[in-house]
Amino acid sequence: MTVGIIFHGIGTPKRALEQDEAPYWISEDQFCRVLDMIAALPDPNQIRISFDDSNISDIEVGLPELTARGLVADFFVLTGRIGQAGSLDASDIVTLQNQGMTIGSHGVDHMNWSTLPADKLHHELTASRATLEQICGQTVATAGIPFGGYNAAVLKALRQTGYTCAYSSDCGTMDPNAFLRPRASVQGKMSDADFRALIAGHLSIKRRMRRFIGMTRKRLT
Secondary structure: OEEEEOEEOOOOOOOOOOOOHHHOOOOOOHHHHHHHHHHHOOOOOHHEEEEEEEOHHHHHHHHHHHHOOOOOOOEOOHHHHHOOOOHHHHHHHHHHHHHOOOEEOOOOOOOOHHHOEEEEEHHHHHHHHHHHHHHHOOOOOOHHHHHHHOOOHHHHHHHHHOOOOEEEEOOOOEEOOOEEEEEEEOOOOOHHHHHHHHHHOOOOOOOHHHHHHHHHHHHHH
């Protein structure tokens, strides 16, 4: 069993937040408590840790706390924010890569891919990947889907543009060998009990059914 979790921002934001983004920022203390729970597991590698949105807290807080516990993570970068205040720059991305972290695409701009026309979607997938490959000096083949916004057209476009897997926001457990890999977001309102349930991938029967129906519908539409 593998469980995917997403961190967005840690501590005090150093840029203006988008609408409805604030709930996904957590304190440094919360972040460290979640990492401690993961590090204490018999097999910490059963948790696939990822960071979306390329906030500067990824490297200022995320990287040192990960390495202190021997953990690794995927960092999904918005290339349109590279070098902007409060966001990662190119040297930060290289540092993350050199420390054993995986770099993936989150697109150019923070957009719901399922709402985009084909040409704009193609640009989001190919331009972001090209920028990251130039910075990293190697193939970038993973994507973190913004807002969990996907449908059949998005999954087809991801495959056609050379991505080998894509991470969604469908919660629960994932097949680590599947193309589409569900994750769940850590939120500031969560308690330690919520964190433990998130890491365990626990979903009620009702939520499991809703997830199955939702993922099936999105794959087909």
